[in-house]
Amino acid sequence: MRFGGTFASRSSIPALVLCLAVAACGGEDGSPGPAGPQGLQGAKGDTGAAGATGAAGTTGDAGATGTGGGVSADGGGGDVIYSDWLSLKFITDVDDPNTHYVKIAVPDLTSEILLKGDVRVYVNAGTSASPTLYSLPYSQSDGLYIRAGIYEGGISLVSNSDLSTIVLQNNETQYQYRYVLFEGTTPAK
Numbered sequence: 001m002r003f004g005g006t007f008a009s010r011s012s013i014p015a016l017v018l019c020l021a022v023a024a025c026g027g028e029d030g031s032p033g034p035a036g037p038q039g040l041q042g043a044k045g046d047t048g049a050a051g052a053t054g055a056a057g058t059t060g061d062a063g064a065t066g067t068g069g070g071v072s073a074d075g076g077g078g079d080v081i082y083s084d085w086l087s088l089k090f091i092t093d094v095d096d097p098n099t100h101y102v103k104i105a106v107p108d109l110t111s112e113i114l115l116k117g118d119v120r121v122y123v124n125a126g127t128s129a130s131p132t133l134y135s136l137p138y139s140q141s142d143g144l145y146i147r148a149g150i151y152e153g154g155i156s157l158v159s160n161s162d163l164s165t166i167v168l169q170n171n172e173t174q175y176q177y178r179y180v181l182f183e184g185t186t187p188a189k
Contacts, residue, residue: 017111079183085124086156086174087165100162104155108181111152116184121148121155123163127172155179 086104092100113119123146126132136157137147146159157177159162165175 008125012031032049035096038149079185081183083179085128085173085178087173088175090117090157090159090162090164092162094113097162100160101156102164102180104157106179106181107155109150109155109179113181113183114150114152116143116187118182118184119148119150119155120180120182121150122180123175124178125174127168127174128176129142129172 083106088102088104090102091098093101109119121136123136123138124131124133137145139145144159144161146157146161146163149156149158160181163175165173165177167173
């Protein structure tokens with residue numbers, strides 16, 4: 001067969017295809033195409049083995065010194081001193097029959113406690129079996145009052161009513177008094 005004066009045989013077609021394929025492979029690569037879509041999430045893997053224990057950290061700074069505790073088991077070195085419940089007899093003032101007072105000797109009440117600590121005084125207006133405590137000063141809407149004067153070595157109680165300790169028919173006591181002394185051990189910063 002003859003095409004435009006050139007002969008092509010059937011046996012030369014595979015050779016021609018091979019030449020074209022080799023010629024097509026010889027150029028530079030083009031730029032990468034755009035990224036494809038995100039693939040599906042894979043299955044969760046197994047938990048790995050535990051890691052080695054880390055090195056010990058450095059020792060921290062020492063904390064501040066704490067305040068002292070209460071009275072120790074042997075009764076010494078405490079920051080709080082308290083009395084038993086006291087039975088007291090008020091005295092009527094000779095110049096004013098509406099004023100009643102009593103003085104309590106408190107040898108542990110020092111100027112140091114007055115200046116750096118605290119003093120509390122309580123009255124048990126109930127009974128020893130059924131206590132009802134009030135801290136002083138105390139007043140009622142009907143005008144009744146009782147207050148404490150605190151000084152080195154003692155406490156004075158003053159009231160406009162005779163609030164002496166009484167013994168009831170069932171032998172319970174009413175109107176007993178107690179003081180609590182707090183030593184000042186650590187000043188505020």
